[in-house]
Amino acid sequence: MKNKVKTFSVEVLIIMFLFCCGGQMSGQKKVSVSAGIGYPELINAGIKYQALDQARIGFSIGWFPPFDSGYLDFNNTLSFSGDIYFHFAGSSKYSNLRPWYGRVGFNIILELQQPSDVDPIDCLDAYIRIGRDLYIDKNSGISLDAGIGCNFYTETYFFPALGVCYFYRF
Numbered sequence: 800m801k802n803k804v805k806t807f808s809v810e811v812l813i814i815m816f817l818f819c820c821g822g823q824m825s826g827q828k829k830v831s832v833s834a835g836i837g838y839p840e841l842i843n844a845g846i847k848y849q850a851l852d853q854a855r856i857g858f859s860i861g862w863f864p865p866f867d868s869g870y871l872d873f874n875n876t877l878s879f880s881g882d883i884y885f886h887f888a889g890s891s892k893y894s895n896l897r898p899w900y901g902r903v904g905f906n907i908i909l910e911l912q913q914p915s916d917v918d919p920i921d922c923l924d925a926y927i928r929i930g931r932d933l934y935i936d937k938n939s940g941i942s943l944d945a946g947i948g949c950n951f952y953t954e955t956y957f958f959p960a961l962g963v964c965y966f967y968r969f
Contacts, residue, residue, distance in 0.1 A: 828894070828938075828968045833859070837962020839906040839924050839948060841878045845964070853886040853897060857904075865911075875911040876921065880904055893934040894968075902928040902944055923952035926960040939967045 829849040836842050845859030861878035882904035886897040908922040930944025941963065948960035 831966045831968040833942070833964040833966040835942070835962055835964025837944075837964070838958070838960060839878060839908060839922065839926070840880050840962055841876065841908075843878065843880070843964070845880070847882075847884070847966070849896065852895075855884040855886075855896075857882040857884065877909045877911060878906060879909075880906045889931075891932070891934055893937045893940075894932070896932070898932045898934070900930055900932070900944075902926075902930060902946070904928075906948075920952060922950050924948050924950050924958075924960075928960055928962075930962075932966075938969065939965070941965055 831847045833845045833847065834843070835845075840859055841861035841863045843859040843861030845857055847855045847857035849855050857880075859878075859880045859882075861880065863876040863878075865875035882902055884900045884902050886900045888899035889897050891898050904926055906922070906924040906926070907920060908924070910921045926946055926948030928944040928946030930942055932940050932942050934940040943963050945959070945961040948958050950956050950958065
């Protein structure tokens with residue numbers, strides 16, 4: 800019986816702590832989740848965290864479905880991206896972040912249907928972009944960005960890097 804009372808007390812304390820801190824954490828709007836499409840991120844889902852006053856860090860995982868012909872030279876492909884966003888211009892009534900941003904990131908693309916003797920890494924890319932957040936309301940919006948990327952893995956070449964995503968802040 801003593802164990803049940805002690806466990807109940809600890810649970811009540813944890814719940815009280817979460818209620819007290821949870822409102823402050825969600826009021827800051829520092830975390831956002833997103834879903835979008837772009838190159839080299841493919842069809843992706845991601846998370847971003849506001850690390851500084853006008854800077855965010857982000858990570859996304861993308862996927863391109865399998866096709867018989869390998870549409871756009873991709874066939875059942877995974878993409879992993881990491882980014883740093885620097886917000887620099889404009890203002891918004893919905894956010895303390897400026898809507899215009901510069902984005903620097905890297906991306907790794909893995910082919911899932913490779914013979915066992917072939918390296919699954921298809922691309923190792925770095926890119927730089929400029930973009931804008933278009934807020935729908937205080938919690939959500941759309942991000943559009945475009946720029947240039949460079950592949951460093953097999954041969955060096957440049958490509959257009961672009962993307963669009965829907966985000967939700969909480």
